[in-house]
Amino acid sequence: MLVCQESLFTEAPPATGGIIVPSKNSKEPRETLNRERVLRAAVSLADECGIDSVTMRELGRRLEVKAASLYNHIASRDDLLGGMVDLALSEIAVPTEGVFWKETMRRRAISAREVFARHRWAAGLIDSRDRTGPDSLAYVDRVLGVLIQAGFSPAAAANAFLVLDSYLYGFERQRPDVSIEDGFERSEAARKILAAIPHGGYQNAARVAMEYAEHPFDQEAAFEFGLGLILDGLERQLGADSTRR
């Protein structure tokens, strides 16, 4: 299914050709396009080939339609990206209100990380873009509900939400591309790092590098460590606020 090689042809394929999109039975009259089909195609294109390859023209090619036609279903490329983010965020597991808020928030964060692993382009697209899509809004409302029900004031709940998601998105964007894998390569890497230290420069960075060469960096553990830190802090704040009241 992964068809990301830069197109070998610039011209449109012959209309008869089932070669390019083999999974599509071209006999049945193609059902008409709509916003959802466009968004879903964009998401899988981004998943497979990276966000940079999500161009109007490439997306049109995938949907067997000219780029200009897409504007019947989306307002602009920005609108497209916004819709894609909305779709991705909607995959984050729904917090269930019955569970203890801390556990709910932890599960939500881990679920979000799984979503961001599946859609590696998504975290980079969440920013000034308003989170006003209906799915997103419902999601935000549910998260706030869990926190308010747990005893946070509306403002404190919003604050907690913001702090948690800042960490979540920020961690995701720093997701390191660790490439060194087997033991030999690791110690070899450490040796090189030491050799490259120019006469006592970057000593601290070198110590960390050596440490990681021996005990590889556990990204998931690092994430959950920070998550726990924040959740514990929020819990303490909640306790302080409720005794004061």
Added chain:
Amino acid sequence: MLVCQESLFTEAPPATGGIIVPSKNSKEPRETLNRERVLRAAVSLADECGIDSVTMRELGRRLEVKAASLYNHIASRDDLLGGMVDLALSEIAVPTEGVFWKETMRRRAISAREVFARHRWAAGLIDSRDRTGPDSLAYVDRVLGVLIQAGFSPAAAANAFLVLDSYLYGFERQRPDVSIEDGFERSEAARKILAAIPHGGYQNAARVAMEYAEHPFDQEAAFEFGLGLILDGLERQLGADSTRR
């Protein structure tokens, strides 16, 4: 100095014209370009007009040079963006090793936020891009040094660094564009939000919106709240590790 209006001319300005770049005395023979001058011009272009207007062609226009010439000084647009990030990060205040680590980290975070306020494009560019520029590496080394000296193990220091910066960058990217300002507009906004709630939907979001309509959201306070949470957590971890040893 702000000259961001989309260029009114496509053709190059007349060579004699001091009209377009009035601050530049065009009589003296322009000093030759170099990497630093290109990067600095790109940074101020991004500051003034946004990152999207940093194109090779526009940058060339600013430097009174054809776009192709830029490739004598930078390898590619990606190289350019990397260099810009490096330059911005180098503006973050240097942590001084003499001070208590927690205060140092707090000041660093606040300084970083000031830098990101000045260069609003910067936070969005820090991601998979390696932080391997010489300035960045020296900076990383210094931060790690403060933490290690405070008693964190190399791995714990790296973890603390990662957690802090995840929060920092993540918060920055969510920086809300609060547009409502005066009191009347705020209560008006709250009224509208309530009116828009479709028969009991999004109740929690509505409560938060109303709360903010009365007591406007203090972004700086929210940031420092989360920052304090994380720093306190790290301090507790440091204490636990050192008593255990």
Added chain:
DNA sequence: ACCTGAACACCGTTCAAGT
């Protein structure tokens, strides 16, 4: 209502040619 063709005003990058 939806799609196409063709155009417009852009991009990043390469490269032979100039100085």
Added chain:
DNA sequence: ACCTGAACACCGTTCAAGT
């Protein structure tokens, strides 16, 4: 060593024209 002209292979978006 640095810059230019010209080209290549792209972009997003608009719009009259088709069905």
